[in-house]
Amino acid sequence: MRNYQGKTKIRAILTLMILVHATPAFATNYYVSTQGSDKGNGTQSSPWRSLKKALSSVKRDQGHTIRIGKGTFDLGEIVYVPSGVNLVGSGVGSTTLMGEVRIIKAKNISISGMKFNGKNYQYKVGILMRKSNQIRLNNLSINGYGDQAMNIGEIANSKINNITITDSSYNKYVQGGGGKQTSALQMGNLTNFEFSNIKIDTRKRGGAGITSLNDAWDQNKPWVGPPSILKNVKFSNLDIKVDKLNAWANGSTPQMALEIWHSTCHNCEISNSKFNSTLSLVTENSTRIRVHHNVWNGPDNPFYACEVSSDNIEFDHNYIRGGMYPLAMFEKEGTRNNLNVHHNIFENTKPGGALVGHFLGKMNNFKFINNTVNINLAKPLFYFEKGEVSNQIIRNNIFYSSIGKLGNLLGTSTGVDNNLFFNIQPVGSRAMTFDPKLTLSGSVPSLYYKPRSGSRAVNLGAITKK
Secondary structure (H helix, E strand, O other): OOOHHHHHHHHHHHHHHHHHOOOOOOOOOOEEOOOOOOOOOOOOOOOEEOOOHHHHHHHOOOOOOEEOOOEEEEEEEEOOOOOOEEOOOOOOEEEEEEEEEEEEEEEEEEEEEEEEEOOOOOOEEEEEEEEEEEEEEEEEEOOOOOEEEEEEEEEEEEEEEEEEEEOOOOOOOOOOOOOOOOEEEEEEEEEEEEEEEEEEEEEOOOEEEEEEEEOOOOOOOOOHOOOOEEEEEEEEEEEEEEEEEOOOOOOOEEEEEEEEEEEEEEEEEEEOEEOEEEEEEEEEOOEEEEEEEOOEEOOOOOOOOEEEEEOOOOOOOOOEEEEHHHEEEEEEOOEEEEEEEEEOEOOOOOOOOEEEEOOOOOOEEEEEEOEEEEEEOOOOOOEOOOOOOOOOOOOOOOOEOOOOOOOOOOOOOOOOEOEEEEEEEEEEOEEEEEOEEEOOOOOOOOOOOOOOOOOEEEEEOOOOOO
């Protein structure tokens, strides 16, 4: 009996010890202030003076928060945020950090409510993240970095929201080629990641908006390395403004607002965003990319709109004003599959291009359904350099000439069925030629392109009258 009781007591003590060591300490607030001292203890009444002191003093993975007061704090060097530590500023207009922040092999970190300043380009990259999980960046402004605002790779289950990025990239453009540039934000190898409510403006020194990365890529031959893998990555409510021309190749390529290149996308989405230049989707073996409810409008930029050199793209409910090739595929060889284009509005396409251009390669299972096209040029709308595929469908669209009567400008005949042609020669089976009576006034595009009362355009075009 005594032996049994002794063993029971030992078990109880061991259980208690395990619980004590396994349970994290209570999460605590620590403070940094311009009026503080690094000899203090980090309390509200005795704050530290430097963030470096705070980051080296606060224990990792305990859920502690460092609250940074009003004023400007020059980090002086690269600093690393420990795993499980949160940084909270006093507001974007009140707290400024000058320096470079790194999040490496960490988890459960949030940074919010402050401005990052590159100190007139002395600091090169604002925030760099690698091999981390459960990271939250919210309510931040990033300005004046030499090369890049953010560099994000191998991150899972994370979100950045309400971020403004300005003047944190450059474009050393050389006419004819040979220049060099950076992007404001670079990302790759992400899983369950959200980019939302992000404003990027690179026009002061130039550069791309968002581009791709992979640490496995050779700097001189990135296309030789493996693709970046993007799983369940969402881009929403972006507002990206970039300069005109990309420094890449011969210097005649439009600048990239958002470029997903040499990547494989599994359930990626781009929505409710505004671009003044090109969205480029050049991916490999992608299973699903949806691009919807976006606006392209860059009257001073020679953009394409969307480069669709990928498989399994759904492109819907977008408004494209301008663009030389609103939908373009530049493939040296081979065939892409499953481009579904529906309920979009295209207008003011630029001279020298085509509404949809499949250059050098073919698109299998191409669908162009329920779109409204306001034709402003006497140029073919569709251009398929390597020919058309038999399963192509072009149906229930409104092709509307706003420059008078035109001949056959469709440029294709395969799968053309049940389309409305106004002031343009009809093509295909069940073609219609009546006036759709579009409103052509009011807000663009929803009201402007809506058929008026009495219109016979039922279930035709992007904004359907049922």
